[in-house]
Amino acid sequence: MPGYDTNALALAGGVGGAKLALGLAKILDPDQLTVVVNTGDDEIFYGLHVSPDLDTVMYTLAGIANPETGWGITGETFNMLERLTAYGEDTWFGLGDKDLATHIRRTNLLNNGESLSEVTSKLAAALGVEHAIVPMTDDSFRTIVDTEIGSLAFQDYFVKHRSEPKATAIRFDTNGGARPSPGFGRALSESKIIVFCPSNPYLSVAPILEVTGIRERIAGFPGKRIAVSPIIGGAAIKGPAAKLMAEFGVEPSCVDVAKQYIGLCDAFVIDNIDADRANEIDSLGMDVLVCNTIMTSKEDKMALARKVLDFALR
Numbered sequence: 001m002p003g004y005d006t007n008a009l010a011l012a013g014g015v016g017g018a019k020l021a022l023g024l025a026k027i028l029d030p031d032q033l034t035v036v037v038n039t040g041d042d043e044i045f046y047g048l049h050v051s052p053d054l055d056t057v058m059y060t061l062a063g064i065a066n067p068e069t070g071w072g073i074t075g076e077t078f079n080m081l082e083r084l085t086a087y088g089e090d091t092w093f094g095l096g097d098k099d100l101a102t103h104i105r106r107t108n109l110l111n112n113g114e115s116l117s118e119v120t121s122k123l124a125a126a127l128g129v130e131h132a133i134v135p136m137t138d139d140s141f142r143t144i145v146d147t148e149i150g151s152l153a154f155q156d157y158f159v160k161h162r163s164e165p166k167a168t169a170i171r172f173d174t175n176g177g178a179r180p181s182p183g184f185g186r187a188l189s190e191s192k193i194i195v196f197c198p199s200n201p202y203l204s205v206a207p208i209l210e211v212t213g214i215r216e217r218i219a220g221f222p223g224k225r226i227a228v229s230p231i232i233g234g235a236a237i238k239g240p241a242a243k244l245m246a247e248f249g250v251e252p253s254c255v256d257v258a259k260q261y262i263g264l265c266d267a268f269v270i271d272n273i274d275a276d277r278a279n280e281i282d283s284l285g286m287d288v289l290v291c292n293t294i295m296t297s298k299e300d301k302m303a304l305a306r307k308v309l310d311f312a313l314r
């Protein structure tokens with residue numbers, strides 16, 4: 001442990017966010033890090049409440065994430081899904097047998113009246129995760145993608161339609177406004193640094209900013225705010241971020257991600273490949289760190305986490 005004397009709040013979506021969250025968790029003590037996670041992707045499947053991004057972060061920090069997909073549990077089997085398919089159920093969303101236990105437990109606890117924050121903390125503790133993983137909100141929040149084939153709930157767009165339909169807009173159905181979870185509010189008050197993990201700006205970070213009062217609190221945050229670009233050399237490591245940018249008439253580049261965080265970030269981290277774009281980000285009023293942002297190994301994740309914290313604290 002290098003002994004950072006700080007408290008960090010990491011904002012994360014799924015796979016990309018979870019990688020940096022793991023790097024941060026490896027170099028910060030449990031009481032120094034809160035990972036706030038997007039819940040706009042949550043969906044009911046087969047009668048169960050599934051929180052894909054919370055689970056991706058939780059499984060990654062627990063060391064049990066499937067290394068090939070980034071989501072789900074390593075060594076997974078799909079016996080239940082095969083049986084369900086044989087019964088004639090539409091099974092386009094792949095829930096593995098081990099993963100299923102998470103959703104059964106979550107659904108039971110939610111049905112008993114516990115909040116998503118309480119349930120997540122119980123699940124994470126049972127998996128041996130010591131750092132705080134909190135949902136952005138305990139209220140209902142659904143990301144909807146308007147596309148050329150109609151409006152699709154996020155998982156319909158992302159998994160069933162493999163992000164193929166051309167998107168025209170992204171909307172958030174919050175039933176009149178979603179309040180920040182207690183852990184999110186607390187972390188905003190107590191943290192010295194906010195780290196925007198390299199997550200999709202439209203589908204993962206925008207929902208977090210849409211939670212009531214959050215954009216304003218981050219805009220007025222007294223500490224350091226630093227974002228890592230999920231776009232490297234004009235492409236996303238994973239997912240439809242670059243495709244969506246092109247469909248929205250925005251250049252798929254780290255510069256255009258940075259533009260979305262004007263007023264919300266003091267510093268922006270781009271990959272070595274994009275070094276020639278540093279001046280453009282600098283002219284947006286952000287300090288720029290150029291380094292390797294591709295996180296393949298645990299060492300890569302820890303190295304990037306260190307660079308992000310050192311740059312924010314310098």
Ligand code: FO1
Pocket residue numbers: 013014015041050051052053055056071072092093094095096099155158159
């Ligand atoms: N992604 C897929 O592409 N196909 C799946 O069948 C699938 C199942 C799934 C089950 C549990 C879970 O936690 C995540 C799952 N994901 C699947 C990933 C998920 O759709 C996305 O990673 C996130 O929602 C986007 O961050």
